[in-house]
Amino acid sequence: MTNGFELTAERHIPEINSQAKLYRHRATGARLLSIGNDDENKVFGITFRTPPASSNGIAHIMEHSVLCGSRRYPVKEPFIELAKGSLKTFLNAFTYPDKTCYPVASQNLQDFYNLIDVYLDAVFYPRMTEHTLQQEGWHYEAAGAASPLTYRGVVFNEMKGVYSSPDELLTERSRRSLFPDTLYGLDSGGDPAVIPDLNYAEFKAFHETYYHPSNAYIFFYGDDPEPDRLRRLDEWLAAFQRKEVQSQVALQASFSRPRQLTVPYDSGDSPQAKGHVTVNWLLPEGAEIERTLGLSILSHILIATPASPLRKALIDSGLGEEVVGGVEEQLRQTAFSAGLKGVQPDNVAKVETLILDTLARLVKDGLDPNTVAASLNTVEFRLREQNTGRFPRGLALMLAALSTWLYDGDPIAALAFEQPLGAIKARTAAGRYFESLLKEHLLDNPHRTTVSLLPDPEEGRRRAAAEQERLQRTRAAWSAAEWQRVIDDCAELKRRQDIPDSPEALATIPVLKLSDLDRRIKTIPSEALHFDGTPILHHDLFTNGIVYLDLGFDLHALPQDLLPYAGLFGRLLTRMGTEREDFVQLTQRIGRETGGIRATTLTSSVTDSDQAVAYLFVRGKATAPQSAALLDILRDILLTVRLDNRERFKQIVLEQKAGLEAGLIPGGSGVVNQRLRARFTTAAWAAEQMSGVSQLFFLRSLLETIERDWEAVLSNLEAVRRQLVNRSIGLANVTLDAAHWAAFRPQLESFLAALPAATITPAAWQPQFVSRFEGLTIPAQVNYVGKGAPLYRLGYQLHGSAPVINNYLSAAWLWEKVRVQGGAYGGFSQFDRRSGVFTYLSYRDPNVLATLDNFDAAATFLRELELSEAELNKAIIGAIGELDAYQLPDAKGFTSLIRYLTGDTDESRQQFRDEVLSTTAKDFQSFGEVLAAVKEKGEVVVLGAQEAINRANAERGNWLEVTKVL
Secondary structure, X not given: OEOOEEEEEEEEEHHXXXXXXXXXXXXXXXXXXEEEOOOOOEEEEEEEEOOOOOOOOHHHHHHHHOOOOEOOOOOOOHHHHHHHOOOEEEEOOEEOOOEEEEEEEEOOHHHHHHHHHHHHHHHHOEOOOHHHHHHHOOEEEOOOOOOOOEEEOHHXXXXXXXXXXXXXXXXXXXXXXHOXXXXXXXXXXXXXXXXXXXXHHHHHHHHHHHOOHHHXXXXXXXXXXXXXXXXXXXXXXXXOOOOOXXXXXXXXXXXXXXXXXXXXXXXXXXXXXXXXXEEEEEEEEXXXXXXXXXXXXXXXXXXXXXXOHHHHHHHHHOOOOEEEEEEEOOOOEEEEEEEEEEEOHHHHHHHHHHHHHHHHHHHHHOOOHHHHHHHHHHHHHHHHHOOOOOOOHHHHHHHHHHHHHOOOOOOOHHHOOHHXXXXXXXXXXXXXXXXXXXXXXXXXXXXXXXXXXXXXXXXXXXXXXHHHHHHHHHHHHOOHHHHHHHHHHHHHHHHHHHOOOOHHHHOOOOOOOHHHOOOOOOOOOOEEEEEOOEEEEEEOOOOOOEEEEEEEEEHHHOOHXXXXXXXXXXXXXXXXXXXXXXXXXXXHHHHHHOOEEEEEEEEEEOOOOOOEEEEEEEEEEEEHHHHHHHHHHHHHHHHHEOOOXXXXXXXXXXXXXXXXXXXXXXXXXXHHHHHHHOOOOHHHHHHHHHHOHHHHHHHHHHHHHHHHOHHHHHHHHHHHHHHHOOHHHEEEEEEOOHHHHHHHHHHHHHHHHOOOOOOOOOOOOOOOOOOOOEEEEOOOOOEEEEEEEEHHHHOOOOOOHHHHHHHHHHHHHHHHHHHHHOOOOEEEEEEOOOOOEEEEEEEOEOOOHHHHHHHHHHHHHHHOOOOOHHHHHHHHHHHHHHHOOOOOHHHHHHHHHHHHHHOOOHHXXXXXXXXXXXXXXHHHHHHHHHHHHHHHHOEEEEEEOHHHHHHHHHXXXXXXXXXXXO
C-alpha cells in the first residue's frame, strides 16, 4: 500500500503510449485511475455519480454551487478567481445525466497543483448557503411591493435557453423516451418548469449524500510525478471514512413493443417552421468494448458521411433538410438515433417508415463493402491520431474511461483499442458482421421510440403563461409578511453579491508568481518556400507520421456578389462528386485513403493595416504512405468537381441552411459578435457574408433561385471555381517532420504544377457598413446582447495590456454584473488586436437594457478601479496563459500560417508579450477612457425574443431596427 492506496490493476497501453494504474483508497474506497506518460498537458478530474430524483436540476445547480466558495478559499467565486490568474489549459465542470465531472488541466506543474487543491476543497467543503442556491439555481425576484414577481437564477436561465433550442430539446427528449423508468428519463440539467420545486434542504442533502470519496472516481494524466499524485490525494481523503452511497445506475427494462412520442416546440410566429423526427433504439451496456466499438463504427457507416446509406436515403427522400442522430456512448446503456430536421408535419410518419425500410433493405442486400472499409479506416485513423483539438487529450481519455468505470467496469480496457479493433476487422473480413449488428440491435430490437418534435406557435406562450400562473398563485397565497420576506431576501442576495471579497480572502487563492512565467514567446518552426510563384510553408514538427496539408486560395479573386458562395463551394468540393466518381464513391475513397478532407474559410484583419486576409482552405490529412492518395483526391476535387447536379446541390444548401438555423440559439452570442464586427472591418464583413446571418438570408434566397433559374446559379458556381482554383492566388501549408517532408515535397510540387495558373486582378470589395442598432428576433425565452466599436478609430493605440484588461473585465465586472447579478448564463468581452474591434457580449440572458447598462458602466469601473499588485499579477498570468494556449501539431502549423498571412512576426509578438508582462494599474484606468467612447459611439445587436426586443424598443423609443431571423 502506498500513501493509503492499494494498486488493483496495472497495464501498459501502447495505443496512447501510457502506463495505466488503477488504485483503491483503503480508508474511503475512493477509486483512482493514474495514467503516466510524457504529455506536458497534465489533466486531473474528480467525478461523482449524481443520480437525480426529478427534473429539478439539482445535479446541475450543485455543479455551479460547489464552485462558489469553500472552506480554505472563502471567496465568492474561486472558479473565476482561478480563471483570472492561471496558466490553465482547461478549467470547467460538466453535468451528465448520471455523473458530475470536475476536470482541470495545465502545462505548468505548480499551476496544476493549485487547480487541484481549489477543486478538491470546492467539492468536499463548499460554503453552500441558501443564497448560493438562490443565485446559481433559482429564486423569487421582487424589487418592491409594487413590482412583479419573477423567477431568476443562472441555471434557470441557462435551461430556458436549452428549452428554446429545438435541436437540444429533440436530443433531450429522444434520450428520455428510451429510459422512462430510470434516472435517464429525467432532465439532470433541469426543466425550467420544475426547477422552482427545488428547496434548500433537498439541495444540501444531495451534496452530503453524493459528494463523498466513497462515491468518487479520480483521474490523473500526464507527466507529473505519480508518487506526488498519491501523496496529495491521501492528504485530502484522510479526513473521511468509508460510507455506503447508493448511487448505482439501474438498467432500463426492455420494451415489448416500440413507442411513439410527440413533443411541441416553440416555433414563434413563423409559418415556415417545420418538424423534427428521430427514431431511437436502446442498445446494450457499454462495458463490452468490442461490441460498443462495433456499434460506433456501424453508426458511422449508416449516417456519418454523404455516402452513408441511411443518411443518403433520408436526404434523397426530400422529406427533410438535415440528418440528425448518432450513437450515445456516455450512458450505462448505449443508444442510437437517426432522423431528420426540417420535416413538413404531414410527412413525419413517413420518416420512421423510410428508416425502417432502409435498414431492412441493408440487412437483406448487405452493406456496400467500400462504405464499410471507408468507415473502418476513418474510425481507426481517429483512434490512432487522438486529435482532440484544444480539448486536452487526457480529458477525452478520462471521459472514455468513465463510460465503463462509472458502472463498475474496467476503465483501462476502455482506452485500449487495438484488440477490439483487430477483432472487428477479422469479423468484417469473415463477412456480414455489421449486417448482423444492424439486424440484432436495430431492426429486430423492439426497444425503439419515435419522437416527433412539432412546431407550435403557442408553445412559448403556454410555457410563459404557466409560469406566470404559478407565480400569481404563489403570490396570492402569501401573507404580507411572507411577501416582505421575499423582498428582503432579494435585497440581501444583492447586498451579498455587491460586497467585494476581502484582500485576505483573495489571498487564499493559490497563484503563480510573475517570475514563474517564461518571458520569451513560444515559437513554431516555419520555413517559407516557393514553387513557381506559389508560397509553401513547412513546419518541422513531430506528427507521428501524419501529413497535415492546408491548400489556400485567396478569396479576393471573387467579386463581391460571388463571395457568399465561397464557403458553400468548399463543401461542394467533397460532396458533389467528380467527373469519374459520384459523391458516394468520392466519399468512400476519401474515407478509405485519407484521414479526412474538409474546407474552411479564414478571414482576418492584417496587423497595422486596413487590409483583409480572406482565404478558402482545403485541409487534408493522411499517413505518410497515404500522402500520394491524398494529393490525387485533392487534384480530382479541385479540377473535376461536378457542379451540375441540381438536386444534390439543393440538398447541400438545405443542410447548410438548417445547420445555421439550428446554431442560432445555442450559439447566439457568436452570432451577435459576428454581426457586430461585420460593421467595422472588411475581414469581419466577409466572414459574416459567408457564415453569419447574411449567409442564412442568402441561402434562403438561393433555394428559391435554384428552382427559378438554375442556369444562373450553375453559372455562378462555375465562375467561383474558375476564379478560385488558381495556383497564382494559392499557397500550401504543410505540418510534418523533416524526414517525411523530404519525401512529400516533390509530390506536393508535382501536384501544384498540375493546377491552373492565371493572373487575377483582386476584386475591389465595397462593403456597406451600415450603422444601426439591430434587433434580430427568434422564438426563444432568453436573449443574446452585444455592443461594440472599433477602438483604433476611436484613438486607441495597441498595447500588450489590452488582453490583460479584457480578461480581467470579463472575469470581474461582466461576470459579476451580467451573470451573477443579472442571471445570464454568461457575460464577457472580446478584443481583436489585429482589427482593434472590441465587443461586449451576453449569453442566455433574461435582460436587454439592464445588460447594456452594465456594458456601459464598465468604463467607469475601470477608471475608478484600485487594483492591488496581487490582482494585477493574477490578470497578467491569465493573459499569458491565453497567449501560450496548448496546441497539437496541426494547430501549431495552422497558427503559424495565420501569423504569416497577417504579418504577425516573432519580433512583434515578443514586443507584445513584453508589454503584457509590464502592464500597470494605470493601463486599466486608461483603457477605461477608451471604453467611455464605446459607451457613446458603440453599436448594438440583440438576438432574442420578439417580446423582449419590443419591450426594449418601447422603453428607448424604437431604437432597435427589428429583423425576423426565425
